[in-house]
Amino acid sequence: MRRLVLTVSTALLAATLPAQALAQEQTREQVQASPHFAQTIAWGPCTDLPPPAAALECGTYRAPQDWRTPGNGKDITIAVSRLKPKSGQARGSVLTNPGGPGGPGRLLPIVYESRSKLVDNFEIIGIDPRGTGASTNVTCANFDFLSLADPRDRSRANVKxxxxxxxLQATACQHHSGEFGKVVNTEQTVKDLDLLRHLLGREKISWIGYSGGTWMGAYYATYFPNRVDKFVLDSNTEFTTTFQDIFDEFGRGFERRFRVDFLPWVAKYDSLYHLGTTPEQVRQKYEEIRAKLAETPIQLPDGSLFTSVAFDLTLVQAQYSKHSFPPAAALFSRLDQNTATASAASADIRYPDAPTATLYAITCNDTRFKGGRGYLAEEAERLGRQYPLIGYYQILAPCAFWNRPPLQLKTPTGKGVPPVLMVQSVRDPATPLEGAQRAHEKFADSRMITVADEGDHGIYGFGNPCVDDLVESFIVDGKVPPKDITCPGMPLPDPTTTTTLDTKPSLVPGWL
Known part of the structure; x- marks a missing residue:
């Protein structure tokens, strides 16, 4: 009887509605019949997260492993968190993402606890996207190709x-992640997000995404433009191009931040760090220490080695936030004093985190990757000569050997999407201004807040009052800036007068 009613209903619609409306109605019927859309999220304490998560509730939901065949019985788990308003009913849901791509995000809502205007009106949702965190995972079996060789060594044997x-990285990731690894991509993830929107009971959602989360937000808006309320894209990837193009801009972004902000800052406090009184003296000291580590790495208490590569990546990671400058400079100084007798320097040295399996799955699956070994070698030498801090590094080199599944993502144009708000510092190291500007130009009706004299990666919610007020006016009050806006940046820390530990939660679990 139900099948007959649906058939008659569809016939009547076909006679009265245009084809697009009929397709939407058919999709609605399919959604209502799917068990994935009938489930509920059982919220409870976040028992698997550290103590700061006490203010959060956690839960999970099921999504199809492959949205192309949602009824085949193969499901995955998506883990989520929420920060509820302290009083009253939430007006809506703000989904958040810290980047990566593919970084776990259930802790991110804690960042907004003090943003009373936001959290008094909305529930803030954290998400471990498919492939990572407490959600169903992909894995590379802990293989990390970046640590195996110094990319500055351009000898034939080392390049090989x-x-x-x-x-081998590509083989390890794809072998150990199996069939699931083929469907860890942005198209599948945004469909997971739209299922979450449905389970939260929202017709539309808002979004705060940083770095790789701007890519995800732009693509959700592209696939589901009618579900977009207020989207904030902070520290923007060039989401209108390929991941290869995006990661090739790392050299430019990190070198600029290193030379314009970090080196002069270290030189300014030579009385504390003793690394040089000019930026060039500090840079030469970096090269000197790096050369010593390339010849004789430091053995750490756990038996691992702190190498020239580790030194590079430690300084690279410090460029993301000005609050990381003091601990990075202190380590830099200790290395200078103790490279000959390394044990005294090794107590608090930690090897930087490797890229995640989810990062490789998303970046290698999502967009094409051009060139083989010869092309990569030429590009590394070209970029390395220009940008020696990280230009030689090719984090996405495994994508050249990836068995990429057939996937053609829709193109983000912004057409049909409500205005999105982009936030961008002028010396962002990981997502440089130039790429953000190109994405802004190609994404229709977007607005950009440019943060002048600033290089931090991740701005909203981290102490810039101009940006914080504009973003909350946009999300909470619905005020769309009539044109692009400029906000002032925040000053670099003074390590002689304040405690300057890096208390900023990580927004970069991988690289973007």
Whole structure:
């Protein structure tokens, strides 16, 4: 009887509605019949997260492993969190993402606890996207090709080792992640997000995404433009191009931040760090220490080695936030004093985190990757000569050896999407201004807040009052800036007068 009613209903609609409306109605019927859309999220304490998560509730929901075949019985788990308003009913839901791509995000809502205007009106949702965190995972079996060879060594044997290792990285990731690894991509993830929107009971959602989360937000808006309320894209990838193009801009972004902000700042406090009184003296000291580590790495208490690569990546990670400058400079100084007798310097050295399996799955699955070993070697030398801090590094080299599944993402144009608000510092190291501006130009009706004299990666919610007020006016009050806006940046820390530990929660679990 139900089947007959649906058939008659569809016939009547076909006679009265245009084809697009009929397709939407058919999709609605399919959604209502799917068990994935009938489930509920059982919220409870976040028992698997550290103590700061006490203010959050956690839960999970099921999504199809492959949205192309949602009824085949193969499901995955998506883990989520929420920060509820302290009093009253939430007006809506703000989904959040810290980047990565593919970084776990259930802790991110804690950042907004003090943003009373936001949290008094909305529930803030954190998400571990498919492939990572407490959600169903992909894995590379802890293989990390970046640690195996120094990319500045351009000898024939070392270059071969670099790309042999990248090929082995691709093999390890795809072998150990199996069939699931083929469907860890942005198209599948945004469909997981739209299922979450439905389970939260919202017709539309708002979004705060940082770095790789701007890519995800732009693509959700592209696939589900009618579900978009107020979207904030902070520290923008060039989401209108490929991941290869995005990661090739790392050299430019990190070198600029290193030379314009970090090196002069270290030189300013030479009385504290003793690394040089000019930026060039500090840079030469970096090269000197790096050369010593390349020859004789430091053995750490756990038996691992702190190498020239580790030194590079430690300084690279410090460029994301000005609050990381003091601890990075202190380590830099201790290395200078103790490279000959390394044990005294090694107590609080930690090897930087490797890229995640989810990062490789998303970046290698989502967009094409051009060139083989010869092309990569030429590009590394070209970019390395221009940007020696990280230009030689090719984090996405495994994508050259990836068995990419057939996937053609829709193109983000912004057409049909409500205005989105982009936030961008002028010396962002990981997502440089130039790429953000190109994305802004190509994404129709977007607005950009440019943060002048600033290089932090991740601005909203981290102490810039101009940006904080504009973002909350946009999300909470619905005020769309009539044109692009400029906000002032925040000053670099003074390590001689304040405690300057990096208390900023990580927004970069991988690289973007």
């Amino acid at each position: 080792l670099l790309y042999d290792a990248a090929e």
